[in-house]
Amino acid sequence: MSFLKTLKINSVRNIEYAELELSPKLNLIYGNNGSGKTSILESVHLLAMGRSFRTSKTNSLITEYDPGLAIYGETGANCKIGFSKANRQKHQLKLDSTLQKNWDSVARNLPVQVIDSNSFLLLEGGPKARRRFLDWGVFHVKQHFVSDWRSTRKCIANRNALLRAGGLDNDQFRAWDIELSQSSEKVDLARAEYFGLFEPVFKDIYKSLAGENPISISYWRGWPDGEPLREVLSASRDRDQKYGSTQSGPHRADIHVRYGSQPAIEVLSRGQQKVLVSALKIAQGIVYSRLIGDECIYLLDDLPAELDNENRDKIIAKIFKLECQLFITSIDLDSTKDFAESIPKTRTFHVEHGKIKA
Ligand SMILES: Nc1ncnc2c1ncn2[C@@H]1O[C@H](COP(=O)(O)OP(=O)(O)OP(=O)(O)O)[C@@H](O)[C@H]1O
Ligand SMILES: [Mg+2]
Incomplete structure (x- = not known):
């Protein structure tokens, strides 16, 4: 099963440094507006596909005044993926220490789907x-x-x-x-x-x-x-x-x-x-x-936006049935509490001003 075991984020938007031990099933990320929830999902997407799902300008993801960003992930199959990008310079992508010319191999190791407000x-x-x-x-x-x-x-x-x-x-x-x-x-x-x-x-x-x-x-x-x-x-x-x-x-x-x-x-x-x-x-x-x-990884950013509870629950239930790794962001835990309790190995992360606590 394709999933991320660990994720390290350096200088992505307001996240200066974070190290996350992830659940192979459900990862709930909650926090106030502007705390950095979407930035975590953007980091996963950037690592897996070479671009954010929010912007085509990777430079704008680099924390203001920092020289560059770096993201590192290790998959369930022990693949080590590292991505770094200095401001206005070409990126570097490595898979198991080997420099990659494109995202073909990394994307095959980390198949990612996003559902967000865009x-x-x-x-x-x-x-x-x-x-x-x-x-x-x-x-x-x-x-x-x-x-x-x-x-x-x-x-x-x-x-x-x-x-x-x-x-x-x-x-x-x-x-x-x-x-x-x-x-x-x-x-x-x-x-x-x-x-x-x-x-x-x-x-x-x-x-x-x-x-x-x-x-x-x-x-x-x-x-x-x-x-x-x-x-x-x-x-x-x-x-x-x-x-x-x-x-x-x-x-x-x-x-x-x-x-x-x-x-x-x-x-x-x-x-x-x-x-x-x-x-x-x-x-x-x-x-x-x-x-x-195999299963792909789903990133659900702000799923409740525009959806009534019934539709939200039906969509989440369908994705759960895929038995994939799932990242869900929300403002609070209320909307996700019920199903989170029914899923073993759920990990919850609270984000505050770019700091992430498990
Ligand atoms: N390049 C940057 N350098 C520093 N901070 C940035 C940069 N780009 C964005 N930010 C800030 O980082 C935070 C990123 O927030 P993000 O979009 O991840 O928040 P969120 O928790 O998803 O919020 P919401 O609930 O509103 O969706 C915002 O506070 C934003 O102002
Ligand atoms: Mg957001």
Whole structure:
């Protein structure tokens, strides 16, 4: 089972130094507004995925006036992961003392899902967030996906450079279109297969949370069905040249979420959106566990926000059933007391002005 045994945090936001011995099950983090609860979850996310879920600017996480931050974690399987970043400098990531070029291996050791008060952006924002969500699953269950996706991105960058250069070198275009089509077909196939497994699981979970409903999700691959990408690319070269970038391809993929015939975002209330996003994230944990035979770690930041007690309890119950490691933050212990008492090995942390007491 993937979980963090220990976590050390150095100079992350208002946390100057903290050392946490974690429960493999439930970790409850409580404290007043601004005490540093979310910063603990951000540290876990940063270690596991190389970025916070709150900001894309890692520099802003470094404690003011400190030269840099460092986070260290040890997993249940005794993997030692260390991340450090000095202000405005390149980070360093180590797995068992070996320097890592990217997060591939670390992310496989620490699969993390977040549900927080920004989760509705998965529905409301542009396709990038939904693509990232989908690719989290594809990355974990399809071993070749990362390299196919990287080749695709390289082809797109080269093709875009050619478009912007303005010349019409047909041979060069043809060469990139062929290479891009080949890697894109693989990316699309991996995504489509994953989505085929994911969709029924999501439907089940969402129905058990929200009852009978007209919500449907579908995968859009980024260019029209039934048309080979190569032909689409060659037919749209003039248009692409006008935009200065490739308009069709797997970098335009999306998950469409509909309520009947309308986009779900136009219909659902904020609370309903949060339930829907929670169902998406829980479904991903279930598919992960079925295919990998392991559990991912859930970070629930401020779960009660926008949710009534019934929905909150149902969502927590579903996540507990996954038997994963769980971090829950809240202002006080009242909202979490009942289920915390029913879970053995729960650890509780009180946060006050960046100081954490177990
Ligand atoms: N770079 C930084 N350096 C120092 N302090 C920071 C930095 N960035 C944020 N802070 C402070 O650190 C604290 C971080 O709070 P955090 O968001 O973790 O609080 P929280 O306990 O989750 O609060 P809430 O209940 O409001 O969600 C805040 O008091 C914030 O003002
Ligand atoms: Mg917070």
